[in-house]
Amino acid sequence: MADFRKNFLARVDWITVIIYLVFIAFGWLNIYATNYQEGQELGLFSMLSRHSKQFVYILAALILAIVVLIIDSKFWVLFAYPVYGVVVFFLVLVLFLGREINGATSWFFIGSFSIQPSEFAKIGAVLIVAKILSQFNFSVHNWRNMTLLFGAMLLPSVLILLQNDTGSAIVYFALILVVFREGLNETFLIFGVIGIFLFLMTLLIPFSVLVPLVSLSALIIVSLKEASFRVLLFGALIQVLMFVALIGVSLLGNLELNAEQLVGFAAIASLPVYLWIIWQKRLRSLFVILSVWAVSLLLIASVDYLFNEVMEDHQRSRINQILGFESDPLGRGYNLNQSKIAIGSGGLTGKGFLKGTQTRFNFVPEQTTDFIYCTVGEEWGFAGSSFVILVFVGFLLRLLYLAERQRSVFSRVFGYGVFSIFFFHFFINIGMTIGLVPVIGIPLPFFSYGGSSLWSFTFLLFIFLHLDTDRFDVVA
Amino acid sequence: MRNQFSRRKYVLGGLVVIVAIVFLIKLVAIQLVNPRYKLSANNNSRHRQIEYPARGLFLDRHGKVIVFNQAAYDVMVIPKQILPFDTTELCSMLNLSVDELKSGIVSARKYSPYQPSVLVRQLSAIDYARFQEKLFKYPGFYVQGRAQRAYQSDIAPHVLGYLGEVGVQDLRGDKHYSTGDYIGISGLEKQYENLLRGKKGIRYFLVDVHHQRQGSYEEGRFDTLPEPGKNIQISLDAQLQKYGESLMNGKRGSIVAIEPSSGEILAMISSPDYDPGILVGRERTPSFNKLKKDSLDPMFNRATMSRYAPGSIFKIVQALIALEQGAINENTGFECNKNLIGCHNHPEATNVKKAIQYSCNPYFFQVYKRIIQPGIYSNIFRDSEAGIEVWREHVLSFGLGSGLLVDLPNVNGGFIPDAEFYDRWYGRRRWAFSTIYSNSNGQGEVESVPIQIANLAAIIANRGFYISPHFIKAIDGDITTPEEYTQIKQTTVSPKYFDIVVEAMHDVVWEPFGTGRRARIPGIDICGKTGTVQNVHGEDHSGFFAFAPKNNPKIALAVYVENAGGGGEWAAPIASLLIEEYLTGEVLQIEKENRILDFNLY
Numbered sequence A: 001m002a003d004f005r006k007n008f009l010a011r012v013d014w015i016t017v018i019i020y021l022v023f024i025a026f027g028w029l030n031i032y033a034t035n036y037q038e039g040q041e042l043g044l045f046s047m048l049s050r051h052s053k054q055f056v057y058i059l060a061a062l063i064l065a066i067v068v069l070i071i072d073s074k075f076w077v078l079f080a081y082p083v084y085g086v087v088v089f090f091l092v093l094v095l096f097l098g099r100e101i102n103g104a105t106s107w108f109f110i111g112s113f114s115i116q117p118s119e120f121a122k123i124g125a126v127l128i129v130a131k132i133l134s135q136f137n138f139s140v141h142n143w144r145n146m147t148l149l150f151g152a153m154l155l156p157s158v159l160i161l162l163q164n165d166t167g168s169a170i171v172y173f174a175l176i177l178v179v180f181r182e183g184l185n186e187t188f189l190i191f192g193v194i195g196i197f198l199f200l201m202t203l204l205i206p207f208s209v210l211v212p213l214v215s216l217s218a219l220i221i222v223s224l225k226e227a228s229f230r231v232l233l234f235g236a237l238i239q240v241l242m243f244v245a246l247i248g249v250s251l252l253g254n255l256e257l258n259a260e261q262l263v264g265f266a267a268i269a270s271l272p273v274y275l276w277i278i279w280q281k282r283l284r285s286l287f288v289i290l291s292v293w294a295v296s297l298l299l300i301a302s303v304d305y306l307f308n309e310v311m312e313d314h315q316r317s318r319i320n321q322i323l324g325f326e327s328d329p330l331g332r333g334y335n336l337n338q339s340k341i342a343i344g345s346g347g348l349t350g351k352g353f354l355k356g357t358q359t360r361f362n363f364v365p366e367q368t369t370d371f372i373y374c375t376v377g378e379e380w381g382f383a384g385s386s387f388v389i390l391v392f393v394g395f396l397l398r399l400l401y402l403a404e405r406q407r408s409v410f411s412r413v414f415g416y417g418v419f420s421i422f423f424f425h426f427f428i429n430i431g432m433t434i435g436l437v438p439v440i441g442i443p444l445p446f447f448s449y450g451g452s453s454l455w456s457f458t459f460l461l462f463i464f465l466h467l468d469t470d471r472f473d474v475v476a
Numbered sequence B: 001m002r003n004q005f006s007r008r009k010y011v012l013g014g015l016v017v018i019v020a021i022v023f024l025i026k027l028v029a030i031q032l033v034n035p036r037y038k039l040s041a042n043n044n045s046r047h048r049q050i051e052y053p054a055r056g057l058f059l060d061r062h063g064k065v066i067v068f069n070q071a072a073y074d075v076m077v078i079p080k081q082i083l084p085f086d087t088t089e090l091c092s093m094l095n096l097s098v099d100e101l102k103s104g105i106v107s108a109r110k111y112s113p114y115q116p117s118v119l120v121r122q123l124s125a126i127d128y129a130r131f132q133e134k135l136f137k138y139p140g141f142y143v144q145g146r147a148q149r150a151y152q153s154d155i156a157p158h159v160l161g162y163l164g165e166v167g168v169q170d171l172r173g174d175k176h177y178s179t180g181d182y183i184g185i186s187g188l189e190k191q192y193e194n195l196l197r198g199k200k201g202i203r204y205f206l207v208d209v210h211h212q213r214q215g216s217y218e219e220g221r222f223d224t225l226p227e228p229g230k231n232i233q234i235s236l237d238a239q240l241q242k243y244g245e246s247l248m249n250g251k252r253g254s255i256v257a258i259e260p261s262s263g264e265i266l267a268m269i270s271s272p273d274y275d276p277g278i279l280v281g282r283e284r285t286p287s288f289n290k291l292k293k294d295s296l297d298p299m300f301n302r303a304t305m306s307r308y309a310p311g312s313i314f315k316i317v318q319a320l321i322a323l324e325q326g327a328i329n330e331n332t333g334f335e336c337n338k339n340l341i342g343c344h345n346h347p348e349a350t351n352v353k354k355a356i357q358y359s360c361n362p363y364f365f366q367v368y369k370r371i372i373q374p375g376i377y378s379n380i381f382r383d384s385e386a387g388i389e390v391w392r393e394h395v396l397s398f399g400l401g402s403g404l405l406v407d408l409p410n411v412n413g414g415f416i417p418d419a420e421f422y423d424r425w426y427g428r429r430r431w432a433f434s435t436i437y438s439n440s441n442g443q444g445e446v447e448s449v450p451i452q453i454a455n456l457a458a459i460i461a462n463r464g465f466y467i468s469p470h471f472i473k474a475i476d477g478d479i480t481t482p483e484e485y486t487q488i489k490q491t492t493v494s495p496k497y498f499d500i501v502v503e504a505m506h507d508v509v510w511e512p513f514g515t516g517r518r519a520r521i522p523g524i525d526i527c528g529k530t531g532t533v534q535n536v537h538g539e540d541h542s543g544f545f546a547f548a549p550k551n552n553p554k555i556a557l558a559v560y561v562e563n564a565g566g567g568g569e570w571a572a573p574i575a576s577l578l579i580e581e582y583l584t585g586e587v588l589q590i591e592k593e594n595r596i597l598d599f600n601l602y
Ligand SMILES: [Zn+2]
Pocket: B336, B337, B343, B344, B346, B359, B360, B361, B362, B363
């Protein structure tokens, strides 16, 4: 054991380092392939092309990794607040001094060199979460502690949102997973998921379909729980009665309500009736279920109202665009279709390195950045794309394992933070290119072109690896 | 260290595994099971063809088409798909030299080996027909249809304007355009670009390696149809315009004719001019360069851009302002005191009407003095400072100075000086009427452009109001003119004083000593006023403005002939010929007409 502790290099988790090297090497090959054009000499060091720039970024990242391994890991524990302060400062600064690219003001330019502070802000956010959560007597039940935690966690997100870079801003919500691991009541998570799900559904499915659907599922759950078909019938009856009553009211009151509104209001109006009956019968669990249902209906109604009545046309289309719902043929729908064609055309084994045609025709604008996974899919086929997914799974599970073996809360939380960020990027980016997740432009870690994202991911990973190597030095 | 929540790592690990499984299932679906994606991409490539909308036409006030579209064809090349071919045949079909062909292909390859580039622009229909037959022999080449402008006759180049390739600024500012597109650069083509251009359609085709179409892409679900541009009817009278241009042939100058009751511009001539048809197609660039080099500057629209001192025409405005201000009344007379300012010999101007008729300079010297120094302040400097602002406000209400709205890009506003202007020039309170008296007769610092003078004629014809001069009459047959071109703009001078100047302008033409004798038309009650623009660089410019008939006027106009001497000499007869043409549809004053047609200044 003594030898093991002395030999720093032996304590580094080489499995993770090897996965990291595989990722950046494979990522670079794909960027090279995307820029490659037959009959055109691609000098490795023609500094204008993206693959050679990325080559330089990778070299810098490796140096960075070594530096991070050399710096005493206590630095990060001690300087978590200052580091956080610096990144927040730069996020504010970029709002004033940054240059706009694709509608987002998130870049600093120093000559021809550009830096995206929002990428580096992740490091600050993960550090601050680890710092706050590892504080002595921190409790997830203390609302003051939680307010501080979420405030610190989401401040960068708000600043990035101000830069008009929605994708990068959403990433910070992934850190909720860390808080979950540290004891956040799971109902929050469940409610959060249901809330987001309903929010998206409200925008996707017409009001008149969604409301009866949610009502019906609530009724079914209730009747199953009660093991009574009568409840289901009774519920349906109340709704129909409410519906008829509403028609009567709208006729008498000369209100012009359409079918959609009638159905919706009927469902909402029948709500107190249910709650009253159940309260009478003292069915606590049913009361909870129906309360959830009631809140869901209110959420749907308010989102629907906000979206259709309050918002302006351009705000609506902006939201649709962010969520990838816009069916604009030349917009995101078109890109997505092309992205799927590129991946799909790869087949089992792919067209081979440098043999892809779809990815090199520049039909998807963010070919080397957000849509780099297309090139993997087209040139390396199912074999290559599933390989990337499997290695990512191994990488993420390894991070979980490493995080759990930490002896200090700070290191563990930091590990979970790193895990959450990588998991979220993996989920959104690949999900988006294969059409499972709305088009949200964030990079695929270690694959996508760009120095800022590569360096910040390297930072995160190697700070954690260094914390991991020092885990025995820490008295928990 | 383990704690009570450590089991939650399984939830998170499970989440990772579930996401990965869902991803893998989706990958199996699109990469292994569904052949659609493979088919879409593997053997085919997608070709995006822009369907250009037809640009809107221009019609004249009688509904006659004056600008239309003619089919033209761009030869496109995709360098990657070229196979060895017969160079000489291709060159002869496309009227290219071998070198031009080679450099064209090289620059296309530089742009992109896979994307189409334009090799030859706007091939004529005949060349296209010949090339189309042989096209199968030239893989990598194809033809994209596109319309170009064509003109019924060579009239009104300055009004209509021309098209050109879209510049970087417009490319960035507007998603409608892509490199190589055409956009209105000047005239009405620019003014109404957004109405004329329509909306592009896009069709996607699947094409094989030889660029033969294999059918639509995804059953056309990404295709959009082009929307044609809107046809614009303009107020121009093509026949009047053509006649006016023939009269101005060989002269430098301009004519603007307006229908007073509506503000519609009937004719706008700037001479020398050019044939708009030469700025189209393959001759465009050489023609353009030639026009730009021409020392007579035929592309310059004198009617809206040339600033002249309004000269004696301005006396009408001075008279109206003086009457409104009470500086004079209808019967005020002034001696023709040539010590004040030069004049010619004429009977005594015993009232303002006669003063206009004889165009007496000392008379308007006195008039302007009373306007500028009304005696409100005993200090003449202070008095002038206040007086000029009152005067200027009146003048601006006549559409002079800045602010005359016309639906053309680049309309100069002329200049009407204010107190601040002279303060800068002489210093505050260091100038008075005696410093600025030359404005009294439309010399000095006042300047106007011909369309403002035509508008002034319309104001007098209307007895005190105008509607902003405009060309737009109907958009796609819909005759709701934009609001800004229907509003009546009243001058600050009350209508009752206008009859006095109308009578005066009538006498200018019809009384024995009037300066506008040459404007007489038998049987037509024309009113007018000459204005000679003093020119230090050479012969004076001849100016005349008029309207007719005196009651219920149908046409108001301004004529300027540069370096042609007094206004009565050349501008007045030209005005009379145009009025006769417009009101009667024919010209009987043959002798007068021949005198004009034979007169050449360059
Ligand atoms: Zn006189």
